[in-house]
Amino acid sequence: MSSGSSSRSDSPSSDSKWSKKENKMFEEALAYYGVGAPNLCEKVTSAMGGTKSTEEVRRHFQFLVDDVNNIEHGRIPFPKYKTQGFWT
Numbered sequence: 421m422s423s424g425s426s427s428r429s430d431s432p433s434s435d436s437k438w439s440k441k442e443n444k445m446f447e448e449a450l451a452y453y454g455v456g457a458p459n460l461c462e463k464v465t466s467a468m469g470g471t472k473s474t475e476e477v478r479r480h481f482q483f484l485v486d487d488v489n490n491i492e493h494g495r496i497p498f499p500k501y502k503t504q505g506f507w508t
Contacts, residue, residue, distance in 0.1 A: 438480065442471055446480060 438446070449467035453460055461478040468477070490496045 436472075436476065438472075442468065445469075445471070446477070450481070 445468045446464060449464040450460075452467070453463050457463060461474050461481060464481070465472060465474045465477045472480070487496070491498060
């Protein structure tokens, strides 16, 4: 990579956007392999057809883990969903 080009690994904010389709493929691959699978990020990258690099998948997964931890530890309030049905 030349010194004039920007690296996607410079910061989380430099990550490319993830489409709904890419997020769905990511989630499905995580569910298929399981979070404890060896070489998980490489497997997810392959399952996504190379639309994201392994490093992008690794960062996306880490953001997911961090979000879940923050929610579980009460640092982020659980969202209030508008629901329909007899329980509302």
